[in-house]
Amino acid sequence: MRIGILTSGGDCPGLNAVIRGAVLKGTEINGQEFVGFKDGWRGVVNGDILPLERSHVRGIAKQGGTILGTSRTNPFEGNGGPERIQETLDRLGIDAIMAIGGEGTLAAAKRLTDAGLKIVGVPKTVDNDLDATDYTFGFDTAVEIATEAMDRLRTTGDSHSRCMVAEVMGRHVGWIALHSGMAAGAHAILIPEQKTSMAQVAEWVQSAANRGRAPLVVVAEGFTPDHADDPHSERGLDAFGRPRLGGIGERLAPMIEDLTGIETRATTLGHIQRGGVPTAYDRVLATRLGMAASDIVQESAWGQMVALRGTDIVTVGFEEALGKLKVVPQHRYDEAAMLFG
């Protein structure tokens, strides 16, 4: 069996560990051969491949990014579509695709599988927003980076008696904000799942300041204050026509300053959260998912992806994976909110 691996959507620490896990298990145990598609679905559509032998994955589990490159290319556009992609796979002698990506990549994979292509999936997202898997690799690394950044913001905030606003990733869900905010002892955590008034934010900030603390407010990029209809977007649309988020922290800072009189500064962590080496937890999770993905190719489990349930790696159908976002449940928010202010 000759398998083409692709990484698609935003990159994420741990992608290389998945690739290594799949190639090691596949070549050593399952008798498989591998190639890499360059830049996600773009490589599939254009037939642009790289060799992927055991020697190519040596030592890459600890490397950030993806050695294959990634993109947000839609495989149904341009020279894409199931028939032409199948012709390309036949020409290149590729029997099956292993798609590593988020809900968009897996939605595309599902449509192609429904049209007869042989594809298995590995879920990826720093946002941790896929309901079918308990955790996605990259999330732990992003939380670690965000927490470290907030620890730093707190010392400079303390020195100047300022309110510090830290903006983290999280398009639809607030998992990174919730975990890093709790870890760093934030005085307010603002997430997409919970519309919150500026008066409430100001109250939390003022209460922390009254106790002599420099307030720390953590905000997920997809947060919408209750006076707004949509998340803040000022950077146009992405390749799939969706608003690019980012910048809400800078918007909130002057409002907090106006309402409280406390000097306020905002920092947007942005892509720093997705760069650099994965944590040990993410390397292990990603390696296990890659190994399991090689196994499910062997079982011809087309239209399925590997996932983490508790401590086990399981197999779930794409439709289950795509059905629902894993939002922060009310009780997890309430638990964190007890410590606000």
Ligand SMILES: Nc1ncnc2c1ncn2[C@@H]1O[C@H](COP(=O)(O)OP(=O)(O)OP(=O)(O)O)[C@@H](O)[C@H]1O
């Ligand atoms: N329903 C769909 N049908 C076909 N193609 C899709 C669909 N949804 C998304 N795609 C394509 O897949 C690409 C990857 O999706 P997306 O950009 O959402 O990344 P992702 O895999 O979800 O990762 P991330 O976590 O970074 O969002 C999109 O840019 C788009 O071209």
Ligand SMILES: O=P(O)(O)OC[C@H]1O[C@](O)(CO)[C@@H](O)[C@@H]1O
């Ligand atoms: O890397 P890009 O294309 O700017 O995308 C950023 C988006 O990707 C993610 O990191 C993962 O979906 C989101 O948190 C963020 O909104």
Ligand SMILES: [Mg+2]
């Ligand atoms: Mg997506």
